[in-house]
Amino acid sequence: MQSKSTALIIGFLPTLLTIVPAMSSEHSRPPQTDGLMLWYQQPAEKWVEALPVGNGRLGAMVYGGIHQEKIQLNEESVWAGPPVPKAPDGAKEALPEIRTLLFEGKHAEAERLLMERFIGTRISPRSHQTLGDLTLDFALPQESATAYRRELNIDTAIAATTFTLSGVRYSRDVFSSPVDNVLVVVLRGDKPGSLTLKVTLNRHADFETTALDNTTLQMSGQVSQKGQHKGVRYLARLNVRLTGGKSIIDNNSLSIEKADEVILFLAAATDYNAADPSSPRTDDLAERCRKEIAVAAQKTPAQLRQDHVQRHQELFRRCQLWLGDSPQDKKPTDVRLEELKKGASDPGLFVLYFQYGRYLLIGSSRPGCLPANLQGIWNDSLEAPWNADYHTNINIQMNYWPAEVTNLSECHEPFFDYIDAYVPAGRKTAQTVYGCRGFVGHVEGDVWHWTDPAGHPQWAMWPMGLTWCTAHYMERYRFTGDMNFLNDRAWPILKEAALFNLDFLVPDPKTGKLVAGPSNSPENSFVSPGGGYASVDMGPSMSQQIIWENFTNVLEAAQRLGINDEFTRRVAEAMNNLALPRIASDGRLMEWSREYPEAEPGHRHLSHLYGLHPGFQYTDVKSPDYVKAVRKSIDYRLAHGGGHTGWSRAWIINFWARLGEPQKAWENLVALLQKSTLSNLFDNHPPFQIDGNFGGTAGIAEMLLQSHAEQIHLLPALPAEWGNGRVTGLCARGGFVADMEWKNGKLTDATLYSRRGNPCVIRYGDQILRTDTTQGQRIRITYADNKLKGSDTFFRLTH
Numbered sequence: 001m002q003s004k005s006t007a008l009i010i011g012f013l014p015t016l017l018t019i020v021p022a023m024s025s026e027h028s029r030p031p032q033t034d035g036l037m038l039w040y041q042q043p044a045e046k047w048v049e050a051l052p053v054g055n056g057r058l059g060a061m062v063y064g065g066i067h068q069e070k071i072q073l074n075e076e077s078v079w080a081g082p083p084v085p086k087a088p089d090g091a092k093e094a095l096p097e098i099r100t101l102l103f104e105g106k107h108a109e110a111e112r113l114l115m116e117r118f119i120g121t122r123i124s125p126r127s128h129q130t131l132g133d134l135t136l137d138f139a140l141p142q143e144s145a146t147a148y149r150r151e152l153n154i155d156t157a158i159a160a161t162t163f164t165l166s167g168v169r170y171s172r173d174v175f176s177s178p179v180d181n182v183l184v185v186v187l188r189g190d191k192p193g194s195l196t197l198k199v200t201l202n203r204h205a206d207f208e209t210t211a212l213d214n215t216t217l218q219m220s221g222q223v224s225q226k227g228q229h230k231g232v233r234y235l236a237r238l239n240v241r242l243t244g245g246k247s248i249i250d251n252n253s254l255s256i257e258k259a260d261e262v263i264l265f266l267a268a269a270t271d272y273n274a275a276d277p278s279s280p281r282t283d284d285l286a287e288r289c290r291k292e293i294a295v296a297a298q299k300t301p302a303q304l305r306q307d308h309v310q311r312h313q314e315l316f317r318r319c320q321l322w323l324g325d326s327p328q329d330k331k332p333t334d335v336r337l338e339e340l341k342k343g344a345s346d347p348g349l350f351v352l353y354f355q356y357g358r359y360l361l362i363g364s365s366r367p368g369c370l371p372a373n374l375q376g377i378w379n380d381s382l383e384a385p386w387n388a389d390y391h392t393n394i395n396i397q398m399n400y401w402p403a404e405v406t407n408l409s410e411c412h413e414p415f416f417d418y419i420d421a422y423v424p425a426g427r428k429t430a431q432t433v434y435g436c437r438g439f440v441g442h443v444e445g446d447v448w449h450w451t452d453p454a455g456h457p458q459w460a461m462w463p464m465g466l467t468w469c470t471a472h473y474m475e476r477y478r479f480t481g482d483m484n485f486l487n488d489r490a491w492p493i494l495k496e497a498a499l500f501n502l503d504f505l506v507p508d509p510k511t512g513k514l515v516a517g518p519s520n521s522p523e524n525s526f527v528s529p530g531g532g533y534a535s536v537d538m539g540p541s542m543s544q545q546i547i548w549e550n551f552t553n554v555l556e557a558a559q560r561l562g563i564n565d566e567f568t569r570r571v572a573e574a575m576n577n578l579a580l581p582r583i584a585s586d587g588r589l590m591e592w593s594r595e596y597p598e599a600e601p602g603h604r605h606l607s608h609l610y611g612l613h614p615g616f617q618y619t620d621v622k623s624p625d626y627v628k629a630v631r632k633s634i635d636y637r638l639a640h641g642g643g644h645t646g647w648s649r650a651w652i653i654n655f656w657a658r659l660g661e662p663q664k665a666w667e668n669l670v671a672l673l674q675k676s677t678l679s680n681l682f683d684n685h686p687p688f689q690i691d692g693n694f695g696g697t698a699g700i701a702e703m704l705l706q707s708h709a710e711q712i713h714l715l716p717a718l719p720a721e722w723g724n725g726r727v728t729g730l731c732a733r734g735g736f737v738a739d740m741e742w743k744n745g746k747l748t749d750a751t752l753y754s755r756r757g758n759p760c761v762i763r764y765g766d767q768i769l770r771t772d773t774t775q776g777q778r779i780r781i782t783y784a785d786n787k788l789k790g791s792d793t794f795f796r797l798t799h
Contacts, residue, residue, distance in 0.1 A: 035322075035348045036355055038333045038681060039151035040064070043161075047072065047380045048678045048688055051152040051159045055178040056366025056414075058268055059377040060134075062174045064150035064161040067140050071174060071185065073131040073236065074377050076370045077272035079447050080127055080223050081231030085120040085454030092435040094118050098518050099538060103509055105594075107534030111457045114518065114536065118433070122455040126229045128373060128388040128446070130380050131236060131268055132203035132219060134185075139196040141166045154352075154359040157312040158305070168194045177308040178366060180296035184304055185264040193244060193258035200253040201238055204382050211249040215240040218286065225383070232270040233280070237289035239265045241297055263301060267292040274370070274421070277448050315362050318407035319729035321354055321700075323347035323722050334679040341674045347722060350700065353673060356681050357402055357697025360690060361411050365399075370447060371414040372399045376690040385687050390418070390445045392465025393522035394605070398647055398691040400472060401614060401654075401698035404479040405705070407729045407737070412476060416489060419469045423496060425451045426466060430500050434463070438500030441466040443522070458535035461520045463504065464546045467497040471546075471614070474553040481735040481756040483560070491557050498554045498571055501547045505574060508539060508593070513579035515539030515593065516547055521607045526596035539593040541581035541608035549615050551575040581608065581626075588636055589629040602641030604648040606655070609633060613654045616708040620660075631659060643668065646676035646683035650695025657702035657717040665703050666719035672696050704740070707732035711763040714740055714750055734758045747783040754779070 043064045044050040050061035050072065059074040094117035101110035145163035152159045161172045169190040176183050189195050199217065201209050206221040217238040223231035240247050245259030256262055267289035271280035296304065328336050328346040336349050364376035373379075374395055375388045390396045396415070403412040426439025429451040434440060441451040443462040453460045473490035476482070505514040517538035528534040551571050558568045584590045591598075591608035609630050611617035618626040634655055643649045649672045656665035676684045676692060683692030703717040704727050712732045726741040735756030741749045747764055754760075757775035761768060764783060773779065 035329050035351055036155040037151055037153050038352070038356070039149060040332050040334055040679075041148060041150075043148075043150060044680075048682055048684075049680055051150070051680055052360065052363060052376070052378050052682075053152075053157060053159050053174055053176045053183075054360075054363030054377050055176040055181065056362075056364060056369040057377070058176050058181065058183055058266075059363065060174060060176060060183055061378055061380065062150075062152075062159040062161070064159075064172075066145050066148070066163060066165070067138055067142070069136040069138070069161070069172065071134040071136075071183075072380050073134055073183070073266070073268070074379055075131045075234065075236075075268040075270060076377050077232055077270045077274075077447060078129050078131050078223055078234055079231045079272070080125075080129065080225045080229040082229065082448055083123065084448050084450035085123050085452055087120045087429070087433045087452040087454075088117055091118045091433045095434065095518075099506060102518060102536065102538045105529045107528040107536065108530055108532055110518065111534060111536055114457050114461060118453065118518075119457060119460050120452050120454040122444075122460070123229075125225055125383040125387060126446070127225065127382065127384045128375075128379055129223055129382045129384070130203070131234065132201060132207060134238065134264070134266065135200045135202065136185075136187075137198040137200070154355055155313065155316060156309045157316070157359065157363065158309070167191075170194070173305075175305070175308050176363070177296070177304065178311045179307040180299070180304065181267065181292050182296045183264075183266040184296070184308070185262075185266075186301050186305075187259075187262040187264075189260070192260050195245065195259040195262050196257050197262070198250060198253050198255050199238070199240065199264065201236060209252045211252055211254060214247050214249055215242075215254070217252070217254060220285070232272045233285065234268065234270045235285035235289060236266060236268040237286065237293060239293045239297065241265070261301075263297075265293045265296050272447065274417070274447075312362065315408055315410065316355075316358065319358065319727070321351050321704075321725070321727045323351050323725040333681065337673065337677065337679060337681075340670070345721070347725075349673065350669065353677075353681060353693075354697050354700045357693045358406050358408060360693055361399070361402060361408055361697075364690070365403075365411045365414045367410050367413040369414045371396065371418045372690065372694075374689055374691065378690075385685075385689070387444075387446065391443055392441060392445060392469060393443045393459070393462050393607075394651070395647065395689070395691045397468055397472065397614070398650070398695045398698075400694070402694055402701060404475060405701045405731050406697065407731050409476065409480060409731075412472070415469075415472060416476070419466065419472075419493065420489070422449050422451060422466060423493070425449050426496070430503075434500070434504060436500050436503035438498065438503070439466060439496045440500050440504075457518075458520060458525060459523050461518055461536050462522055463500075463519055464516070464543050467501060467550050468546050470494050470497045471549055471553060474557065475733075477557070477560075478733040479731055479735070481758065486557060487561055491561060491563075494550065494554050494557055495567065497550050498567075501550055502570055502574055505547070505578070506538075508579060511579065512577075514574055514577050515579045516543040519543045521591050522605050524591065524603045524605055524607065525599040526592055527599055528596070533599045534596075537592045537594075539579050541589065541591050542610050544579055544581055545608075545611040545615055545617055548575070548578055548580070548611075548617055551578070581611070583625065583629045586632070587629060588633040589626065602637060602639075602644070604642065604645045606634065606637055606642065606648070606651060609655060613651070613658045613702075619709045621709065627659065630655070634659075643671070644675075645685045645689075646672065646692030647685065647689060647695055649676055650683070650692045650699055653696065653699030654702050657699060658706070658708075660716055662703065662717040662719040665699065665717045666721055669696065669699060669703075701730055705730045705732060705738055707734065707736075711761045711768070712736060712738065712752065713763045714738070715742060715747055715764065718742065718745060720745060732760075734760055736760060750781045750783075752779045752781070753777075 061072040063070040148163040173186040201219040209219040220235040241263040243261035269285045326348040329348045364372040477486045521540040525535040706713040728739040737753040739751040754773035
């Protein structure tokens with residue numbers, strides 16, 4: 001209930017500010033359903049043209065063929081196995097000499113010693129792999145189909161193919177149900193007995209397919225890499241349910257004759273044990289799959305579909321975006337993409353791209369699953385690019401940039417589970433390789449949770465990856481305000497990282513300041529004073545920024561939890577003596593501890609800008625000189641060809657949004673779709689790599705709402721091309737959900753829903769409103785006469 005004084009003030013200023021009492025739901029607008037379709041007028045010819053479905057664990061790529069339908073299958077844990085890389089014995093004894101050489105500028109000697117005594121040998125390929133292919137060969141007239149349409153409705157998470165052939169209208173629906181944990185394929189023709197086909201399960205290697213009865217196929221095997229690196233045992237089971245017609249065994253396939261309707265249920269399982277990967281599960285894989293199919297098969301097709309759609313929309317419909325009407329909305333997606341490359345205006349395509357990123361995260365990362373890898377869960381290869389693993393020098397982190405802000409917090413859970421599982425191995429590596437407490441990992445990782453450095457120093461000598469990952473735990477707390485999460489999950493992992501960093505830091509002999517090393521600036525290199533290229537340094541900027549953030553997070557968490565002990569005092573002391581990145585003589589932010597010439601001025605990584613994004617070290621208010629240096633660094637990197645990979649371009653969008661540069665953010669968003677997006681809207685590194693999709697979605701959110709600088713900043717980087725629009729369901733730190741509407745480039749209406757009852761600072765342009773809130777309260781703000789206006793009883797207006 002509103003107080004009497006509140007009601008009086010609202011009555012006096014009805015058009016300026018409204019405080020609405022607590023409501024049961026966060027959003028009041030009807031769900032958006034238009035413009036959420038990828039569609040095409042021809043089947044996919046290549047895997048990167050097929051359409052993805054997934055339930056977090058079980059995925060598929062649907063080609064939409066007419067006479068032959070190919071559905072490529074994935075299960076998240078189909079991985080080749082150990083051995084995993086190991087660092088040389090006695091690695092930590094080499095550290096003092098390596099550091100001394102680096103401090104003396106003898107980089108070649110230091111890197112030679114790293115290779116000989118510190119870094120292990122990379123073992124590759126040892127990849128995540130395809131589960132196999134479900135192939136449907138139809139007995140259809142050899143003639144051209146008409147009225148063909150292949151689509152993916154991301155609001156329902158159903159891929160559909162429809163066409164007419166010889167007077168029969170055919171439809172095929174495919175979805176991966178998060179409720180029933182099975183892939184469902186529904187085949188129909190609008191005339192009785194129109195479905196005759198052969199059903200086959202196969203794989204490129206390591207498989208055996210058997211027809212168990214007239215309606216059941218089973219494929220099983222043990223994953224390997226050409227007979228080596230034996231990994232998980234897997235099993236896929238397919239069951240056919242018919243209306244009309246019959247099904248018979250045809251060698252190791254099933255032949256279906258003259259059915260009216262066919263429903264295929266596919267379940268898959270492996271013996272991977274996430275709790276202890278070294279000890280495989282011992283339950284019966286066949287029985288596990290049989291039970292899942294038996295439960296699903298009790299439902300009607302309508303029930304299967306309804307349950308699936310409802311569960312998907314519980315997550316997907318939380319956040320909605322509209323950027324104006326566009327005539328392009330009625331065109332096929334590949335046509336729209338090609339016309340965008342030629343300069344067409346298509347605001348709806350950016351809405352589709354934004355929501356597609358959310359769709360992909362829902363489809364590849366649900367609670368209880370493994371996290372999204374370099375390809376989400378979609379992979380058609382036995383030797384995927386970069387093994388489709390988990391890289392911690394930006395890729396896995398970027399996968400989860402949109403999780404909190406676009407209202408998919410639950411999808412973040414697999415990331416936390418995965419990082420938690422690194423603690424035992426990470427502690428061992430910290431102790432045996434570095435002589436440090438806490439935990440550490442390096443750039444590459446997979447489901448076997450190995451943590452030793454392996455490969456070439458330019459990428460392998462990266463001990464900051466897991467520390468970076470721990471920042472996500474603090475971000476989860478900031479967005480949700482969940483004190484149980486802070487105490488039970490965030491604090492322990494933040495402390496693990498900080499313990500390592502406290503022991504890893506050493507004084508720079510020239511300055512006495514604490515620096516981290518040996519460490520690279522991910523995958524980049526410089527020209528060493530001693531000649532040649534080098535990639536390892538003492539105190540590269542990104543390492544220093546990540547440690548600064550880790551220490552800041554630890555101290556903030558400790559304050560929230562009421563912890564003040566010797567550990568927190570040591571963190572505070574180290575924080576005060578931590579070397580900070582410096583500004584070079586040309587005004588750019590230095591990437592390394594010294595002003596070394598760059599070997600590749602247009603390098604794809606912009607690691608030294610971490611403090612701007614995803615970090616929060618550099619803001620206009622707190623560090624304007626650093627922000628200016630960051631801006632110069634981006635301009636220089638782009639002028640020399642930077643941003644040429646999909647994920648790199650996505651990161652640049654986020655940078656420009658943080659810098660309040662809407663047109664530059666927009667230009668790079670357009671470039672992401674024009675240069676680095678495949679026809680099915682997958683990100684193209686090249687090759688396909690899913691982090692660019694997630695980074696692009698996060699970048700759009702960053703253009704519309706920011707909250708990293710202790711303010712809820714409304715429309716901080718709104719480009720002129722998005723003059724009219726609205727967004728609902730974006731989340732802000734402090735436990736707020738924001739809805740906004742704007743016209744002619746100006747905010748007209750905004751609503752904040754307070755999940756936690758925290759105070760907030762609201763910014764639009766150069767104006768600021770401050771208010772306290774109560775849990776469940778909805779605050780409506782209007783903008784008129786170029787001012788945010790409010791009652792002094794609730795807000796203090798400053799300029």
